[in-house]
Structures are given as C-alpha cells and as structure tokens.
Amino acid sequence: MAVLVVSALSVVGTDEVTETEPFKVEDGAYAVVLDEAIVPYSGTDVTVEADNSEGTELFVGTANGVDTDSMLDGVAQEQISDVSFPSSVEHRFIPGDDAPEAEITDMDWWISQDSGEKVSKTFDLDADPQVLVISAADADENLDGTSVTMKMHVAGVFALSLIGIALGIILAGFAAFFFLKWFNGRIRPDRKRLRADGTDGTDGTDGTDGTGGTDSTVTPGSTDSARARPPRRGSARSTRSLRTLTATALTTGLALSGCSAVPIAQPNSPDITPYERTAIRAGEAGEFMTDYTESLDSVLKDGGTDLDTIQGEPLIERTRAQIQIAEKAKQKLRAPNFTEVVAGSPSFTEYPMWFYAFGTTGGKGDEKLTQVQLATRESASTDPIVRTASYIPADQMPTLMADGHGAVKPGPEEFTDGMTKTADQVSTFLADGKADGADANGLKEGGFKAFRGYLGDLRGEDSGFDKVDVSCKPYEKFDFTSMTLSTEHGAIGMGEVRCTLTIEVPDDYSVDLGDTIEAVKTNDKEGGTVKVATAHPYVLMKTGDELSAVATDWDVLTSRIE
Secondary structure, three states: OHHHHHHHHHHHOOOOEEEOOOEEOOOOOOEEEEEHHHOOEEOOEEEEEEEEOOOOOEEEEEEOHHHHHHHOOOEOEEEEEEOOOOOOOEEEEEOOEOOOOOOHHHOOOOOEEEEEOEEEEEEEOOOOOOEEEEEEOOOOOOOOOEEEEEEEEOOOHHHHHHHHHHHHHHHHHHHHHHHHHHHHHHHOOOOOOOOOOOOOOOOOOOOOOOOOOOOOOOOOOOOHHHHOOOOOOHHHHHHHHHHHHHHHHHHHHHHHHHHHHOOOOEEOOOOOOOOOEEOOOOOOHHHHHHHHHHHHHHHHHOOOOOHHHOEOOOHHHHHHHHHHHHHHOOOOOOOOOOOEEEEEOOEEOOOOEEEEEEEEEOOOOOOOEEEEEEEEEOOOOOOOEEEEEEEEEHHHOOOEOEOOOOOEOOOOHHHHHHHHHHHHHHHHHHHHOOOOOOOOEOOOOHHHHHHHHHHHHHOOOOOOOOEEEEEEEEOOOOOHHHOOEEEOOEEEEEEEEEEEEEEEOOOOOOOOOOHHHHHOEOOOOOOOEEEEEEEEEEEEEEEOOEEEEEOOOOEEEEEEEO
16 A cells, blocks of 8 residues: 555655656657547546747647648648656657648637647546647747647545555554454463362362363352353454454545545546548638628629639639629629528538538518528638529528537438439420429529520520520539538538520621620630520429429620630
C-alpha cells in the first residue's frame, strides 16, 4: 500500500496533474495534429500546451476531423500518434507542402481557436472528440522552435492517497495486534487441573496420585465439578476480532467506492471511428444565405466580376446571361432578400460536400416564393458555391427531418432512380409539348408552359421565320441524382434541361430577334440561321405517392449566327 501511494504521489504530486515530457516539433512542419480520440483515458480532461522559442505567434484550434483532414492533406505536419502519461508522447513527422491552399486561420469551420506566443487548449475526454491543430498564426511561417507538452488532470488521486495511507496504518495496526496476540499465546503456560481437596493431585513434583496413575476424572454430581476449569473463551474473542476486521474492511471499501463519484482519470480503450459532419451545421444557414446575397449584390453591381467565387455550373451560366441581358435593357439586377432560411444535408466523412438551402422571399402584397439552392463545397480550404437555384411557391416548401446531429437522410433509392426518367420526360415535353404518360405533375405549368408559349410565338405566321426547330436533353455536367434529401412526407431533388432552338430566317428578311437574344450573341457572323441555347431548371418533389416538377421560369443563355 505504501509503495502504491508513494508511486502515485510521485507522478501527480499534490496538484494532481501528470504531464508528458515536452517534445520539439520537427523543423519545417506547418502544423501539429492531435486526434483527441486516441488519448486512452476517461473521466478527466487533458491540456495541450505549445510554446515557441523564436517569438513566432502560434494558432491553436479544434475542428471536426473531416475538415482538418481535407485542409492538411499533403501538408508537412507533426502527428501525435500515441499518448501515455507520464511517459513521452509518440509522434511522427509527415513531409509535404509548406502550407495549405488557403490561410488556415480564416476558415469558418473552427469550433474553437486562440493565438499567441504560448497557446494551450483543454478538452474533456468524455465529450465528443475533435481534432486539435497547432500551427503558426501567420501563413508565411512554420513551427520551427516550437515545443509541445500534454498535461492530464487526475483529481481525487491525492485524496485517495490519503485514504490509502490511513488504510495502511489501520492494516498495520491490525497486523501488529494479531502478531502480539499470537506471540503472547505461544509462550503462556498451560493451566493445571485441581483436585476436589484443593491440591494439584500430586504428592510430590511428578504430578501423579502416588499409585503411578494420574487423577483425571471427576465424579458427576460431586462438588468437584464446581471446581473444574471453566470453558475456554478464546474462540469467542477471535470471532469478535474477525467481525471487527470485516466491518473495518467493509467501511473502508464503501468509503473508497464513494470516491468513484469524483472524476478520476481511468485507462480507457479509445474507440477510433471515422469523423463525419453535415455540410452546413445548425445555425449556419442564416449566415451562409446572408453572406451569399451580399456577395451576389456586390458582384451584380460590378458587372459579374468574381462571380465564380460564389456560383458554379450550371447556375453561373444563367447568371452571366442575365447580367448581359440586363445591361442591354439598361436594367439593374439585385439579389433576393430572404426572410426565412432553412438548410439541410446528410452526414459526410470526406469532401466534397453538398447541401440544400431554402430562402423565402416576398413581403406585403408580393407573392411569397421560396428559392431552393443546391450548394457544394469542394474542400475545407474553399467556400461553398451555389450550383443551381430555382423557385417554388412558399406553401409547397417541404419539411426537412434532421436527426440529433442535424443530418437529413438522402432521398430514397426509388426517388433517385425516378429522377433520370423525369428529366427525360421534361426534355420531351419542352421539345414537343406532349406530357401524356409523364410520371410528374406540373409539366404544363409555370416555366415549362411559358417556354412552350415562346416557341408557339416563334412558329406563328406573323413571326416571319421559315422554320423553328428545338431539341432538348438533360444537363449532364452535374450529377443531380446523387444529391437528394428526404422530407417529412417524401423527398426533394433538383434538375435542369438544356434546349437548343434552331431558327431559320428568310434571306430577304431583316428580323429583329429582340434585346434578349441580341444581348447574348457570341459572334457577329452574318447568316440565315440563329441558334439559341436555353436553360430550364426545376425542383422535383415527392409528397406521398404524388410526384411534382416545379419550374417558375426559364433562361436564354447564348445565341449565335450560322
């Protein structure tokens, strides 16, 4: 017991903190990385401290492992691979690039962060683990001259040590008591039995009755029985001593078991599972939509400069065409103002990620519409970009069902399989106007109907065109079918169809195709054939057994003369 107590106090001391030997970070390392899940203890917390001897300001942050793995992939780093208190930390240097693609301190996915010449971070071993990263605060510097150490709080060890000392003293006292009792009993002389006349039954010194025999009987009922030796009581005293020892041991055991309520560091086999996270977490939807609309407003005012930082294909082609058309018509574009925002995505174990964002627009007197956005994030070092957007009536906005981690399940397999068929049916309807046998409702409404009306005007007798042909097919550069979400009563997804109009103009006609087609011309060639590319985004929703395709508008993308 004394050895155990002295050993414990030599490790943790009276401040109840045990620490590892500090290690120096390899020169050229950009970051030190610790997966909190590998620390093989529970019931306490651990503090990681880093100090730089060259005056470099350090940065420390915690984040989900999905983000840190993406950000630091291929970057020179020092990884902590094993932790054992109070021994040294096992670590390894992984060579790579001097720095990641973006400045690590500017990322929006940090859960906590701090900076300074000396930084520290404390984390609870019983909480959900994260990944801890230490790097230079300045992107142009590294961790040369940095030392790292780890400390673990072991509250209760000092108190248990005191209890151990007390228990050792108690046990030592019992041991001494029973040893002395045994030792004294070993040398005590036996009692001699008395005769009825009060003598010892000897006539001399040999203890015999004078006839050569021993007097060892007592007649029952005689007065000699009253003078006989009383029964031995040693066994009763031993029983009481044993009971006392048992009670003491039980009391001490109960006292020690009561200390289990105190948070005490205990060895624990770490459960290393892959990290996962949602593309957009709870509370981030409003911030994303606000940043997006502000950036879009700025881009629109600047004629489309840096549009690729917030949008990607296929949406970016539609926005660029809208900017050209607005300039031709001397109109001003502005980003929508969202009053209600919701977002959801499934859980991801690695990048790229995607999510849906829903923003409701419209004020007093205006029809309330909900813009459905599908955004992707290619890596942890890049910002999300909106890949497509389309409107639906606000009263058709579905309810997303998120789990305890904020993740929404992807749409069911049968819904995903049906998206391809629906895209073909939308293409057919836009080309020939036939919706018979289509699985989805809504093909004869909204933006689909408006495009068919536009075609009818071009083909009218008063248009002056010899021929107007149209061919349509689903957009193939973006996989819409892999990005669906389950809703309370079904599922939601998005799609887009691209059409090409071939307009034959008579040789003796001078036809004005209007500002829209003129604004998006890609050449100045003279000829009798005009080809116009159009985009038809839509939202596909399943509610119960009913499937609906919703499109509120369509866009002219480009035109050229052949």
